Amino acid sequence: MLEVIDKGACSESHPVPLLFVHGAWHAAWCWDEHFLDFFADKGFRALAVSLRGHGNSPSPKPLRTCSLADYLDDVDSVxxxxxxxxxxxxxxxxxxxxQKYLEAHQAPAGxxxxxxxxxxxxxxTMRLTRRHPWLTTKGLITGNALLPVGTPELARESFFSSQTPESDVVRYAARLNGESQRVAIxxxxxxxxxxxxxxxxxILGAECDRSILSKEVRTTANAYRTEAEIFPDMGHDMMLEPGWxxxxxxxxxxxxxxxxRPHRGEPDQQETTPTG
Structure with a gap:
């Protein structure tokens, strides 16, 4: 059973639930700090899933061997x-x-x-490797993908701006999770x-993000025929930063x-062939 934190309830004014999906090294807890209560108080049903091997979700196989398809199955199951x-x-x-899920499924919004x-x-991956060649190499050898981000100092570098209090960075860094090397590939x-x-x-981005650069967020938005919105003075973990x-x-x-409007679209068959 996957860990799902579920707050609020659907209503006539907000009949569609919100499902939050965390990033690498995180779990459902990162949404439970602020966002779930915020949206539940606004009248939404707000849920956050911990993907297999993250938070309190078990994995039937070693985390480092879990695939992107496994994570997509987790979202689909919820x-x-x-x-x-x-x-x-x-x-x-x-x-x-x-993005991958919406290739084959309809949803009210994303x-x-x-x-x-x-x-x-x-x-x-290249930016992280250049910053910490030994830690990323050791992580690759040992299977411990947490090494390049697993201390408060490293977590701040990848996930938080200088505005985030050190006490918060220490607390969040202690909750970071291992990650799948297979998914990284x-x-x-x-x-x-x-x-x-x-x-x-x-599509939203952060000006001080060292993990996903603003220009990359804008390129993604352009691919989806829309415009990105970039928040100033924020780091990567936009749901945990002081400006959340x-x-x-x-x-x-x-x-x-x-x-x-509530609906259920019939998914098309999802392809898994590489594209460029």
Whole structure:
């Protein structure tokens, strides 16, 4: 059973639930700090899933061997428990998962927050490797992918701006999770196909993000025929940064402007062949 944190309830004014998908090294807890209560208080049913091997979700096989298809199955399994297809909101790797999911599924709307780019995670991997060649190499050898981000100092470098209090960085760093090396490879070659996505998207980025650069967020938005919105003075973990409320408010305003009617679309068969 996957860990799912579930708050609030659907209502006549907000009949469609929100499903939050975390990024690499994180779990459902990162949404439970602020976002789930925020949206539940606004009248939404807000859920966050911990992908297999993350948080309190078990994995039937070693985490480092889990694939992107496994994570997509996790999202699909949660969607299938809901009475109607949710709005999908993904951060970082979770944003990449949302992009891939929407290739083959209809949803009322989607939100990408500091999402891994539509062009793949190769540039991010290279940046991390250049900053910490020994830690990334050791992580590759030992299978411990947490090494390059697993201390408060390293976590701040990749995930947080200078505005985030040190006490918060220490607390969040202690909750970071291992990650799948297989998925790191999958997100390099199993690229999303924007032309197959018809779901309207809101795409947000952070000015001080050292993991996913603003220019990459803008390129992703361009691929989906929309414009990115970049938040100043924020780091990668936009749902945990001191300015998280401005991000949540923007998402809420955007959702309120949309016609979010409950529906269940029939998924097409999802392809897994590499694209460039």
């Amino acid at each position: 969607v299938d428990t809901l009475p109607t297809t949710p709005v999908l909101i993904g951060h970082s790797m979770g944003g990449f998962i949302v 939100v990408l927050i500091a999402s891994a780019p539509q062009r793949g995670s190769f540039a991010f 999958d997100t390099i070659w199993m690229l999303p196909r924007p032309k197959r996505v018809t779901t309207p998207l809101l 409320a401005a991000v949540a408010e923007r998402i809420h305003t955007w959702l309120e402007m949309r016609d979010l």
